[in-house]
Structures are given as structure tokens and as C-alpha cells.
Amino acid sequence: MIQLNNIHKTFNTGKPNEVVAINKVNLQINAGEFVVIVGSNGSGKTTLLNLVAGNILPDSGIITIDGNNVTRLPEYKRSKWIARIFQNPLSGTAADLSIIDNFRLAALRTQTKRLSIGKNEQFKRLVRDKIATLGMGLEDKVEQPIGTLSGGQRQALTLLMSVMDTCKILLLDEPTAALDPRSAGNVLRIADGLIKEYHLTAIMVTHNLKDAGNYGSRIIQMGEGTVLKDIAGKEKDSLQQNELYSWFG
């Protein structure tokens, strides 16, 4: 589904603060995989995610998604495959717009936004039904600005928004970093549920080793812009918590 060939990315080239963020990385992620990426600060995990998303372009190497070479494709054009969940709940939603407006845009992620009114009663009903599945009681508040909700509620809605339109890849950049433990647990459970239900290929960057152990079908540890460890399948499932901690020892 996603293939990175010999990807290299340097920031501040030629300046004293030059930093090699991604160093000749090769990575193949298959359809349906849920990859969790861990690594210390500056290991390049978020850069890797941004390279897949397209808001950072690589210096060299080739990125393909679903067989298409997307190396030079800007972020807004990659949205036909990719939905994103940001670390900051504010980034994933438009605060001053109503919940329904946010969902309307999400429902058009892979399509052109036309000069016609698509926010009709039928669409509102669809959104209300979808939101009701979260069991948060938000289905009656769809006309409210989404900024009036808590971070956890917004993050849960952003997850739901990602499957409003055909979605193949879900990128999660520390989706729970700004949330309290209970909301964080909720959001991850919703994410895991959606990934399974819609057979999404997912990449999640996280600092939480407990979540990294509990979720995902494959775990990658990054360090200094390279892949240090890459464990999948049964081996990942049997990975012990303390073993994970020892990686950072």
C-alpha cells in the first residue's frame, strides 16, 4: 500500500543547525497493516509521517501509494487516499465551523467542493446517525461550532470524519498526546475499531509505550532517522511491555 524507497530528508541544509531527519529509509507497508512508530524526540518518526502525508517532500527517494508514484504530489492531492489525525485537536477540525460543516468537508475529502449546497436534511441525518455510534451524546449538537467541544470529543469526531469519504490510509500523529488518560483510551479504541471495520492501512506515531504494545499489528522503532527495529505479526503480539521499555534504556 505504502512504499518508501531510499528516502532521504535533511532540514536546514548547509546551515549550522543542519539535521538529517530521515536517512535512506526503505519501508514497505502492506494493506491492512496497523503500524505503530515509536522513537525518542528527533528520531524522525513525525517527519516520516509527514513525508507520507505530503506536507514535507523528500530530498531524494521515491514514495508510492497504492502503486502510484506520489513523491512530488502535494498534500491536498494525496487526500484521495489519506486521512489524517493531528496531535493537536485544533488542527484536525475547523473550530468556528459547526460539527455538520466539518463533516460536510470530510465527506468531500476525495472530491471537488462544488458551488452547490450539499448540507441537506439527508446528509444531516447520516451524520447524526454516525455520531450517535460514538455514544457521546454529540448527535444533538451538530449545529454547534466544533470548537465548543473538548479535545477528546473533537479527536473522536475527527476519527469519524476520516471515514466519511473513501479512505485507504489513516495517519495518526500522537493522536492522544493532548488528552487526559480516559479520553485517550476512548480515542484509541475508536481508532482501532474504525481501522478494523474499514480495513484501513494505518500508521500511528506515539510516545506512549503502553499504547504501542496494546495496539497495532506491527511496531517500528526509529532512531536518528533510520529504522532500528521492525517487528510484526505474532512476534509483535507476544512483545512484553518491559521489553519495549528496554529499547529506550
Add this chain to the structure above:
Amino acid sequence: MDFYLTALLQGLCFAGIAFGIYISMKIFNIPDITTDGSYTLGGVVTGAMLTHNQPGYIILPAVLLAGGVAGALTGIIHTKLKINALLAGILVMYGLYSINLTILGRSNLPLLSMPTLFSAVNLITDINQNSLMILIVFVLIITIIIGYLLKTDFGIAMRATGNSEPMIRALGVNTDRMKIIGLAIANALTALSGYLVVQQQGFADINMGIGIVIFGLGSVIIAESVINRLRITSVWLSLILVMAGAIIFQFVLAITLNIGINPNMLKGVTAVFVLLIVGLPRLTGRQA
């Protein structure tokens, strides 16, 4: 009474600028001051085309196009060359002076005997009241068009662009293109104000746009203070308040002149007035 009627007419004429600033400043979150130039551009295009006996149905699209191009230019400079929006606007506004002077051919062009929008349609015999009717219909149509636009899927994407750029880019919107279109619309509306004012006052002047941006800013700020206080989310209501803001602004100026303040001080009074509407809610808000 006529004094206030004139203020009302002026206010309606300036609704275009108010809508333009509302779109650039509130919806796109871009401080755009191409306004001074695009307003004059709208005026001089109208003046020049009227004196060349062009029909009205060509003048209006030409004015909108001219304003749109000016706005798009600011947008392109801002997004493609990554230049600060304020500077991009200043550059285009500054350059437009020469363009406007070339179009007008002289610094002042009287249009008194020309068949303007206001002389072409005769609903009521009283000239001012006739103008009022025409302006109300005109501004109402503009409000409906903008309101509809903002309700469409494209319009929602416009509003999201100024609100959360990372989100809307991840949802497949080319934000650069969106901002260019937004500034084009904003300045087309501003040019529309120039179009109306020139026909209403009966002349086009190269200096008519100096400092005009403050009328738009003031109108939007008046509207915003109400929008924030009453927590209004409706697009229609917001647009009507912006239009009302433009009228209130003109009334305040009319009252100022009426109570006998030296006209030389008018710009100073205007500046203090805008400062008051921006500053007062913050001062009272801090105590609450």
C-alpha cells in the same frame, strides 16, 4: 433629514467594501489592504466606460473583473512568492495608482450628464429616494449571492481555509488557490463599492480611495462586536450585521459633522471611533 439619507446611501454604497473586508479579514484571516486601490479601480473603470458610452450590462462585469484581478494579484504575490499579505496588498495598491490614473486619463472626471445606474432606473420621482430603492435592491442581491456562496460546499471550504489550514489541506483543498480566489472575490466586491459611489456622487477621482479601507474595517468590527457578544453563528445574520455596520459607520460620521466638528478633523474622529469600537469591548471584557 436629507443629511442622514445621504449617510444611508453612502453606507449602502460601502457595503461592498464591508463585505470584501469581511471575506478577507474574517473568513480568510488575511489582512488585505489592496482595498484602497481596488475601490478606486472600480470607480475609474466605471467613469471611463460611462464616458465612452459603454452599456451598463458591460460596465458591471468589467468592474467586478478588474477588482477580481487586482485581488488575485495580491493573492498570488502572497501565496506563491510567500510575501506577507500586508506587504503584498500595499504593493498592489501602490501600483494600482498608476493603472487607475492611466484608465481615468486625468485626476478627476465629472459624470453629471451620464446615464448612470441611478438615472437609468426610475422608481420614485425623488432622486435620493430613487437611489435608495436601487441601492437597497442592489445590496440585497449581493448579500444573497454571498450568503448562498458561503453555504455551498465550496463556501464551507473557504471558511475552513481561514480557520484551520492543516485540516482543510488534509481534506483535499489547495489552500493557495482558495486564498487567491477569496482575495479576488473580496476585491471584486470592493470595486463594486467604487462602481456605486462614482455613479451616486457623479464623478470619479483618483484620490477617492485614500484611507477607504478604514470604512470596511470599521463596519466589520462593529458587526463583529455584536456577533461575538450574541454568539451568532448564522452566516446570513453575520452578513446583515456587516451591512448594518457599514451604515452605522456612515451615520456616526454624519452625526459628527452635524454637531459641528471641523471637517478637517473628520479622519481623526473616524480613527478614534474605530479605536473605541475595537477597544471598548476589551476593556469591559477584562472587568467581567
